Amino acid sequence: MSTLLTVTGVTKAFAGNAVLQGVDFAIGPGEIVGVIGPNGSGKSTLLNAISGFTPVDAGRIELGGAPLQRLAPHRIHGLGLARTFQLPAMPEKMTVFEVLLAADNRRHGFWASLCGGAEQRAQEAASRALATQWLGELLLTGVRDTPAAALSGGQKKLLSVGCALMGNPRLLMLDEPTAGVHPNLRRDMVAMLQGLAARGIALLIVEHDMHFIGELCQRCIVLDRGRVVAQCTPAQLSQHPQVLQAYLGSEHPVVLEAAV
Incomplete structure (x- = not known):
């Protein structure tokens, strides 16, 4: 190996x-x-x-x-x-999905995705697709729009894994x-x-x-x-x-x- x-x-x-x-x-x-x-x-x-x-x-x-x-x-x-x-520690004013998106350091931000051209918009779309994928694999789809701070302890652990995987x-x-x-x-x-x-x-x-x-x-x-x-x-x-x-x-x- x-x-x-x-x-x-x-x-x-x-x-x-x-x-x-x-x-x-x-x-x-x-x-x-x-x-x-x-x-x-x-x-x-x-x-x-x-x-x-x-x-x-x-x-x-x-x-x-x-x-x-x-x-x-x-x-x-x-x-x-x-x-x-x-x-x-999870932010109180961000949803689970938003936290996953923020964890993707390849993103250029919201305004850049709107104004920065096709490449930035494509990256934003790819980031959202990846976040959606990890929501499903980590059994968090049902809490997609829930404030991250409101999750159970176990769900916060799963979300932290998702952030790492982004x-x-x-x-x-x-x-x-x-x-x-x-x-x-x-x-x-x-x-x-x-x-x-x-x-x-x-x-x-x-x-x-x-x-x-x-x-x-x-x-x-x-x-x-x-x-x-x-x-x-x-x-x-x-x-x-x-x-x-x-x-x-x-x-x-x-x-x-x-x-x-």
Whole structure:
């Protein structure tokens, strides 16, 4: 498999406290990888470092061979990396459809679409078509004209995924996508994310829900105190000594799910 994202020796400290320590891993196109670990293990910091929101102290991050570690988040987004956050904030005066349109950074704006000629109008039409497509695939068509801030927590998570997809990313990073989401919607999310991977979009997912990880991910990266202590399949987690030590302080085989 070819490599899309490469993380090599990434290190980050805050006020002398090492949060990431020599993190190494790689992800290929269309691969679904989970990032798990105890609270405070550096999972969200890792996503922030890759996406440019947190500058690294050392190491190298590459997307398709292009170095990312000195780029601003919008530059990284332009190279094909998109992400969501744990608690998506939605505007109160924009509908779901309008939020999706605003997330397409290829658009030239309303007045440009009217006055800027055929090319701009064509781009506007393409953006609206893409937003309509994601509304359907994310099960949000029924709330198309609803204020985005009025959505349920799960629907806001789906809308944030839709906003990320409006930029046609090669890599999509999700930070706890199932937190506060109804179990029925989680099943729909698994199918939807598997469909994205089938199109070649790589997924890097920080998540605490081990059922979700087991259903969705092909491989897991396990962090403990800022270090990668294991890379294995979800089925191997409950028997992996270093994983058990990270979560439980024990090397005895147990059901990991019960401890997370």
